[in-house]
Amino acid sequence: MSTSTTPRRSLLRHWLSGWSHAAFLVLNLLTGLVAVVLVVLIIVGAVGIIAAGSGLLLLVPALWVTWLFGRAELGRIEAFTGRRITPRRASGEPRWLTVLGFGEEHRRAAAYTGLHALWGLLTGALVATLLSGVMAVLALPLYVGRLPGEGTRIFGVVPVASGGSGQALLWVLALVALLVTPFLARLVSQVDVQLARTLLGQDAEVEIAHLSERVETLTTSRTETIDSVEAERRRIERDLHDGPQQRLVAIAMDLGMARARLAHDPAGAQELLDKAHQASKEAIVEMRHVARGITPPILADRGLDAAVSALAARSAVPVTVSVSGVGRLDPTTEAIAYYCVSELLTNVAKHSGAASARIRLGRNEALTPPALVIEVEDDGVGGADPRRGTGLVGLRQRVNSVDGTIAVDSPRGGPTRVVIHLPARPVPTQQDRYLPSPAQPAQPAPAQTATQSSPTQTSPTQSSPTQNED
Known part of the structure; x- marks a missing residue:
């Protein structure tokens, strides 16, 4: 019994969800009108450039509005059909083309708008007419007694008599059309989806x-x-x-x-x-x-700023630290950033022959996603090569593990400059910290290790018990 019930429920859900596709096609009538207006503005602006040269004042805003219209269409398609289309990325054209609205994305949006002006009006008008006619016929028993003796015509085409078998047949046909409409709407809406994917979406290959x-x-x-x-x-x-x-x-x-x-x-x-x-x-x-290879307590307690400053204070080479707007990040990002700075300072002391080094930490919110930027520069002899096993291979592995990037600029004669970008993930909330997860059973070990390694901090409070034993 359950086997036969499941296909019926699936068919019912398929039929009900198909009405969102039908609503999408009806809305094509409105978006098609918007597309017609945009196409007219683009044509007038283009003609104005050729005729008087002032059409640019109309063409540029029209192209930008067309681009916004294309993005809105992607959202509408996802909302009504459930099909998510990744927007096309910039193709690396000159920036002035994009600013003027002549870039590839804007040209494709204009092409989509022109086609949608035709297709949207056609499908929107047909589906709206079909549904209104079907509903008029299905409601026929409610008003058939008020029809004139010679009958009437729906939309001036479909004859409706005041009685007889023809009325019943017409009502059955309308009911069948109502049942079939959601399935047909799914098929027709695929044209809109494919059109948007081709012109507005990212190239499949x-x-x-x-x-x-x-x-x-x-x-x-x-x-x-x-x-x-x-x-x-x-x-x-x-x-x-x-x-x-x-x-x-x-x-x-x-x-x-x-x-x-x-x-x-x-x-x-x-x-x-x-x-x-x-x-x-x-x-x-x-x-x-x-314990230097294990996360120190100062990193967990006071954050990356204090931990990096402590590393710089212990460095054999004089180091200046500049931190701007870093704040607290998630523990994984902070730990990897700490390890990277520690390894880079070790390389500076062992291999560079530098007299000084500089560390800069900051956040770049313009990137997607926002990134923590780590820059370490020294005035040494240069020539750092990740293939020679100077610790840069391990850095690259750590950075890649969280989808970060590392760039090394170390010409012969120096200076050496290493720039690392790590995803600036926010600090987990207290609720996230205590949610049960498969990784939590392993978390107490680092905390215990950090507690045991607290003597690694060179603060007078921690070192005084050892000194008193002497």
């Missing part, structure tokens, strides 16, 4: 090529991100094994021997305790070096 390139880029960046995360994990594991772990093992052995000597050799036990104390402080220092 260009869009497919862009999507293919996008998929390839995402696939590559995903693979590189996974490799980068795995390499980072192995680095931390290796650094912990070779540094703090070995010292902690030595400390445990010294404490064990000190406990064994405490009863019969207090002086030897005290010497071992002093040695373990010194080794523990060295282990703390090594942990600080390991």
